[in-house]
Amino acid sequence: MSSAHGQKIAFLGTGKIGEALLSGLLRAGKDPADVLITARRPERAAELAARYGVTAVSNTEAAKVADTLILAVKPQDMGTLLDELAPHIAADRLVVSAAAGIPTAWFEARLAAGTPVVRVMPNTPVLVDEGMSVISGGSHAQEEHLEWAEEIFRSVGKVLRLPESQQDAATALSGSGPAYFYFLVEAMTDAGILLGLPRQVAHDLIVQSAVGASVMLRDSGEHPVKLREAVTSPAGTTIAAIRELENHGVRAALLGALEAARDRSRELAGGGK
Ligand SMILES: NC(=O)C1=CN([C@@H]2O[C@H](COP(=O)(O)OP(=O)(O)OC[C@H]3O[C@@H](n4cnc5c(N)ncnc54)[C@H](OP(=O)(O)O)[C@@H]3O)[C@@H](O)[C@H]2O)C=CC1
Numbered sequence: 001m002s003s004a005h006g007q008k009i010a011f012l013g014t015g016k017i018g019e020a021l022l023s024g025l026l027r028a029g030k031d032p033a034d035v036l037i038t039a040r041r042p043e044r045a046a047e048l049a050a051r052y053g054v055t056a057v058s059n060t061e062a063a064k065v066a067d068t069l070i071l072a073v074k075p076q077d078m079g080t081l082l083d084e085l086a087p088h089i090a091a092d093r094l095v096v097s098a099a100a101g102i103p104t105a106w107f108e109a110r111l112a113a114g115t116p117v118v119r120v121m122p123n124t125p126v127l128v129d130e131g132m133s134v135i136s137g138g139s140h141a142q143e144e145h146l147e148w149a150e151e152i153f154r155s156v157g158k159v160l161r162l163p164e165s166q167q168d169a170a171t172a173l174s175g176s177g178p179a180y181f182y183f184l185v186e187a188m189t190d191a192g193i194l195l196g197l198p199r200q201v202a203h204d205l206i207v208q209s210a211v212g213a214s215v216m217l218r219d220s221g222e223h224p225v226k227l228r229e230a231v232t233s234p235a236g237t238t239i240a241a242i243r244e245l246e247n248h249g250v251r252a253a254l255l256g257a258l259e260a261a262r263d264r265s266r267e268l269a270g271g272g273k
């Protein structure tokens, strides 16, 4: 990747998503010498520094030195982090938040006037360069800032720019989305056990079916209904299963589940509880 908008990138908070993004950026060719990391526990930061060859620093040091700061702590920890960082971030730095729910305006109110802020919602498949990241700019983010943020996240998957008003919905769909698929795979593997298959066999059958279905969805250009109809033979097995899914309101459950995720994202707007 280029070093267009400043060289040094700092990850503040290197848990599940912070580490996934960090590893992806390095895979994409970012020089580890230009990457700084922080964590709450010094032993966590030291472990990651050793594993990836990046530099563990304090939050204050990162705020002073980095050109781009990627904030990846829990929404509930963002207030404490911003209190620590804000006095040290010059207004020409780019602040990128990966936190669910928290609007760019919340950051702008705590940072030096005019500091560009970009809100992004990635997902864990960034770990395998198949991430889906949704990006929105705050009121001081210029085109160059959005393009730089897009370049960072494009190195680990797809990127879509959306109005910030759609970020809570995107969080419910793609931010949390991988968890719904894992949940389905887990449940279907259990169904395989019920039908008498060994667990590993059930797991392998379902995982490869999920991979095949995902690639067809992505690459065929066909509507999911058409793809499902192609599997659903008259008086066959699939329609017997679909009837059960409809009887149990699975479609309605998904509508309700994603609405609940969207609402929870909204609740996290102020840092949340
Ligand atoms: N997990 C996911 O799929 C996604 C998560 N997100 C967002 O990413 C953020 C992080 O989530 P996730 O990675 O799951 O959470 P984790 O709990 O795995 O990671 C949080 C990280 O923040 C660190 N941390 C907390 N407080 C501070 C602080 N004051 N200074 C420095 N580091 C600190 C923790 O350090 P320590 O380990 O030492 O406690 C930990 O490394 C959240 O805002 C979430 O909404 C966005 C998209 C997807």
Ligand SMILES: O=C(O)[C@@H]1CCC=N1
Pocket (backbone or CB within 6 Å): 100, 171, 175, 176
């Ligand atoms: O569950 C969460 O709150 C985070 C945000 C999106 C995915 N994980």
